[in-house]
Amino acid sequence: MRIGVLTGGGDCPGLNAVIRAVVRTANGRYGDAIVGFNDGWRGLLEDRKVQINNDDRTDRLLTKGGTMLGTARTNPDVLRDGLGRIRQTLDDNGIDALIPIGGEGTLTAASWLADEGVPVVGVPKTIDNDIDCTDTTFGHDTAVTIATDAIDRLHTTAESHQRVMLVEVMGRHAGWIAMNSGIASGAHLTLVPEVPFDVSEVCTMIKRRFQRGDSHFICVVAEGAKPAAGSFHLQEGGMDEYGHERFTGVAHQLGVEIERRIGKEVRTTVLGHVQRGGKPTAFDRVLATRFGLHAAEAVHAGQFGQMVALHGTEIDLVPLADAVRQLKLVPQDRHGEAAAFFG
Amino acid sequence: MRIGVLTGGGDCPGLNAVIRAVVRTANGRYGDAIVGFNDGWRGLLEDRKVQINNDDRTDRLLTKGGTMLGTARTNPDVLRDGLGRIRQTLDDNGIDALIPIGGEGTLTAASWLADEGVPVVGVPKTIDNDIDCTDTTFGHDTAVTIATDAIDRLHTTAESHQRVMLVEVMGRHAGWIAMNSGIASGAHLTLVPEVPFDVSEVCTMIKRRFQRGDSHFICVVAEGAKPAAGSFHLQEGGMDEYGHERFTGVAHQLGVEIERRIGKEVRTTVLGHVQRGGKPTAFDRVLATRFGLHAAEAVHAGQFGQMVALHGTEIDLVPLADAVRQLKLVPQDRHGEAAAFFG
Amino acid sequence: MRIGVLTGGGDCPGLNAVIRAVVRTANGRYGDAIVGFNDGWRGLLEDRKVQINNDDRTDRLLTKGGTMLGTARTNPDVLRDGLGRIRQTLDDNGIDALIPIGGEGTLTAASWLADEGVPVVGVPKTIDNDIDCTDTTFGHDTAVTIATDAIDRLHTTAESHQRVMLVEVMGRHAGWIAMNSGIASGAHLTLVPEVPFDVSEVCTMIKRRFQRGDSHFICVVAEGAKPAAGSFHLQEGGMDEYGHERFTGVAHQLGVEIERRIGKEVRTTVLGHVQRGGKPTAFDRVLATRFGLHAAEAVHAGQFGQMVALHGTEIDLVPLADAVRQLKLVPQDRHGEAAAFFG
């Protein structure tokens, strides 16, 4: 067979490990030819690709962050308009099956291609852990690990200076990184997009803690956290004088507001891109490897229109259409577990 | 309520995080008194204990390896003979419920105490991942992470010197640490207790790899790995001239045998106790915290004779009797997944 | 003897290790009483203190970030006005010698107190490495290590997305963290306060690299880096709409400018406080321990008005007055070494 592979969306630790596992299984075991398309769906639109063999160079991908194929976000409209070109590229390269590795956007496109008859097996990728129908995906554990290490470090600084510290982590729609790193690092509060926060309550919690004689307060803030209506006005998507939207992060704005209200020094750290780069954790390497192996096996079993998924300790297949129907948000009871450790 | 807590068996990253979560939930939320018994079941036999409150000191336990209560292995016979004393200690301290945190031995004792009418909720602990009826337990991810880091490092040495390297990791009965760290680190072979190995086949694999022009060979060996009958004679439990059984590790013996057979330099590293000490990973801190929270909640719900367990993303309760019936070994299909990457 | 200890200025990995070494040497070996003053010089102004003994709790300080004594920056004028109170506190506590551990501000105050006849032995502390008359100080290696780890991670993201990435690290006056982490992580450019940068040249370097077919560009920016006159207008100390100066970091502004000029996506990460928190590296623990030991010995040798310092492999004493005369900046030839690897 000839199998196409691509990686789409933001980069994520473990992408290369999936590619390696697909290649070792499909090329190494079955003798398939593996064609890697560059820069996500663009590679299919523009027929840019590279042959990947089961050699020493591929083997070393296991521990390498990022993606050897490059990645890009593609406008869904561009993709729909480009269906003809995608089919053409697949035909020109004699591709029998396609394994797109990506997040919600990439998998939605994959699901739509499957509907159009393209033989597709998807692999879920998201550091945010917001893809449905799978317990988790690779990348998330690495992101949580990096965030936790950072918050571990911030604890000692906050203690020494008796400070309030806010740490903004990734998670535009889902608060999994914030919640898990918050639990893991013993943060005193975690704000997630799923539960709008009230600044007054946040200030009350901070004051209570210091009144009790505690030395510091660490709050983890998902980048998508939102104030409750009437709580305070978040400058959404606002531009600074340089026309840059990145300066208006929720943590920075919240920090200023807290400082204003309680008159205590607040420091804000935005972890940013370090959360999505570098070596994957052992957990993510194992999961990515299993995902790649099972995706290649699914191709050989002709199980198209599916996505590999983790359920308990097993790798299963779930319909792509089910997986992309909605984002997997932090449910109420899981937030309750985390909240048990606030304060 | 008055709740007793103890940690039994080998130490494990995350034990302190469980204790902290029990205390924060039971003492912090419900106002229970928490009595920690020292050194496993011995603390109950000898009425040695400490009161643990939901204070700053307890809060810092989250990231600390080991166990603040101390731990010990206890002979089951001693335990059976000591039932009277255990009851007495529980009575003397007015204990309403007991939360033993431990591995197969500790939980078997817990199950047996539950049969005797002691109100018990168990928490599974094992770096080996060999406790049944739960997807995994805390400690295992940390052990795999440490082993993977070490094997990552050994790769570059092995390459530079074109060597065969054997790495012995923990796992007397179950090969989970070996299998997972082998997959995560891209080892070329992993030997687990569940699948007896044939030295000739091992040598053939090594020779094939070097003949192909590859530069090195890394083999992960579980401490409980066993040669197939007739393969080679493993000095089991043998004593060296110092009367020490630790020198006769399987990896050392296998290394000598491979060197003898293929005439290539072999180096053996025994990772040893570093696998079970120090800071837990973020994954293990989250799991340990959730286990502790749910154990305390189970006590308040009166669900005794149960063990907290991870199934998918949820924490459930399973009967202790079911959990200790057998060890959870690496099943055939999971070993097959790993074997797909050998060579 | 009775020896006072305090930590001043920003917190720094290794402060606790110095305190531990002072206590183990002075209390453990010589039987001195150690009085720790809280929150820097404030502790002396307000007579807030704690007795520190050579016990297990002190011993555990070795690996702990931050400072058990708390720290604060103190206005030099406040300090001068408070000389009477400081003398009073020293008298009231029967302090025979004082060991202030801190950066330029703290040591300048120490030097001035020494001139006033207070028996002082200083210990230099700075993650920025900008204290003169010593090869380096503890904290710097940890900061460089953390920054290097982060930049290692950013490389893979930048490569996968073919991006320009700017990383702002600490260093208001001296570029040591930027320079050392830039060399260690293979950054393509490093901007330090000592050498004003020209935005046009930066853009030319970036364009040249991408024209050569390279996949990404990483630039490390010290927070104190400044554009050359006429290069571009940096909003110095400007306030954003929240009255917050932190939004106007040089890296953010430079990123916007580069994006505007070359039309390529630029991402900026500000590492922030994670650089100064958490466990010290092994190097910093050894150095901090040696500094603490030698400071205690200097007290016993009556060598006051001095600061412990590293020269080569030896710990020496240098006059405090010499050490605080000027900041130790990156000299021209060291910047030249780093620049040899730009591009």
Added chain:
Amino acid sequence: MRIGVLTGGGDCPGLNAVIRAVVRTANGRYGDAIVGFNDGWRGLLEDRKVQINNDDRTDRLLTKGGTMLGTARTNPDVLRDGLGRIRQTLDDNGIDALIPIGGEGTLTAASWLADEGVPVVGVPKTIDNDIDCTDTTFGHDTAVTIATDAIDRLHTTAESHQRVMLVEVMGRHAGWIAMNSGIASGAHLTLVPEVPFDVSEVCTMIKRRFQRGDSHFICVVAEGAKPAAGSFHLQEGGMDEYGHERFTGVAHQLGVEIERRIGKEVRTTVLGHVQRGGKPTAFDRVLATRFGLHAAEAVHAGQFGQMVALHGTEIDLVPLADAVRQLKLVPQDRHGEAAAFFG
């Protein structure tokens, strides 16, 4: 010019970083051709080599452990007999200067070649830190860091089980790794080759600590540590029943002896090869890069027969003959500093 490079002796983190710096400087800046000889001096004896250019592949070497050239130990006699062939290889490849990177053995050979008129600039490499005339070399900081991380982990296990733990680290002749990791990790005793140990005294220290109520005892043992005459009989170079000398490590034998004498459970961990593999620390990457840069510059300045060396913050040149005259052992006063923290 045409410059030859080789790496000899045991592998060491930072070797690749030196090679990269030589190539970037000599090839990238001066346009020299760089010829890498494989497997140490053997590459010169057998004319096995590879051209290395200043490209992306070379650039990535910075963080990679091991050596891209391979390495081997070569018998000095073989080398002397092979002088003719070495000259021939140098002539055949038109080599104008040779940069051997290695430890005492490699540099001794380099010194001898320099005497024979071969234009040589040496680069010192040793994780053991035992090369004279330089403050330190790359590799040592990484080894100390790895050992310290491991001992940090062993502390919590030892505490939980109230155990004596021995940790054997590298250092056959010099105790630098043991001493520095012992100080950094707060070990209670460190045994180095430079100071023979008395088993009775070791046992007395252990007993005293437990009598004081302390919970554990960690002893770092350099592999070359030796008992004092009459203390106990160390099986030197003895063979076990498999003809293997590795089983007779000093830590294992000492552990058995301590157990026998004080009747307390002792656990021994031999860190082994993990100490010399994998990513170098930031410190070692900076030092290796500076060494490589200065070695290339020394070649262009015609300063042959020299070795690059670190003195304070500067890279200097010292005569190879001086550097290899004797090993740099732990001096008495440095051992005294460490001993101040024993017990």
